Amino acid sequence: MKLKLYTNSHSVTCSKIEVVIDFKSIDIEKIEAINNYGAFSPTATVPCLSMNNNMISDSSSIVEYFEEVFPSPSLLTKDANTNMIIRFQSTLVDEKLIGTIRKLFSFVKNTSHPSDGMMIDNIFKEIEYNLKLIFQIKGSNLYLANSSISLADCNTPAFFSMLKEFEKHFNKEVEKTDSFNEYEKALFLDNVLLKEYKRYGFEIRNWIANKLLA
Ligand SMILES: N[C@@H](CCC(=O)N[C@@H](CS)C(=O)NCC(=O)O)C(=O)O
Structure with a gap:
């Protein structure tokens, strides 16, 4: 199932995710959310990743998830x-x-x-x-x-x-x-x-x- 990301183009926390998606060339559907984030996000914030019927709305958790699921190229080292x-x-x-x-x-x-x-x-x-x-x-x-x-x-x-x-x-x-x-x-x-x-x-x-x- 294709990953779906609720994002907002002037959100600073979404910017971090943009870098990760670009660096890892992740194939993902992006949905530009303008407001009313509470309608889809458990914390009423973006970024929010829709994944297997779970909505994950914390940029650091999303980045760590991408690092595990798309390990190459890596954003971490072996140390x-x-x-x-x-x-x-x-x-x-x-x-x-x-x-x-x-x-x-x-x-x-x-x-x-x-x-x-x-x-x-x-x-x-x-x-x-x-x-x-x-x-x-x-x-x-x-x-x-x-x-x-x-x-x-x-x-x-x-x-x-x-x-x-x-x-x-x-x-x-x-x-x-x-x-x-x-x-x-x-x-x-x-x-x-x-x-x-x-x-x-x-x-x-x-x-x-x-x-x-x-
Ligand atoms: N700790 C959260 C913070 C997310 C956050 O504060 N997002 C802002 C956008 S940069 C937001 O959605 N604010 C609610 C609003 O604008 O209504 C994360 O890292 O994802």
Whole structure:
């Protein structure tokens, strides 16, 4: 039975799944869900995978499932310790970077509240702090799986795209360390990551433009 994925093109958690599907060339039916996620998803969120009459709505569980069912090419290594670090990095990016930057969506509007500026500043400061922390833990390894992308790289195109678009929109910039710049360069050299970076950037730009028109 063909796998079916409920997804949304400007969802940051769905972006991670896009990378995995592309990297592994998974044959899957994608259904673009606009709203009312509760009608099909147990947690009322996307991505949501329909599988043997079960609806699985957690991006990390979906990624791990794809890794088991479509093991080649792999997003993990043969070394359990490296894989643990890969999973740790992926969770850190999900929770500390994406979890923080997505708060900025609610500040994209035509009329702002007097306290918005301070809150936006604090979000950018939090991103800067978390970026330093994550790149410190990552050390000098560009790709944690050495020569190829791993599970730790699947959620980074969306984050880098969002950061670029929100920096432009709010006219702010976070301080970039050398390891940040090197990783961004490596991301642009990988076809799968670059494709998702561009696709997601396009979606965010459209989302911002539509929001400002509304
Ligand atoms: N932990 C979940 C979070 C999923 C999530 O928050 N998805 C957002 C889209 S990025 C969502 O569906 N939000 C509900 C809504 O927009 O109504 C995962 O990793 O899949």
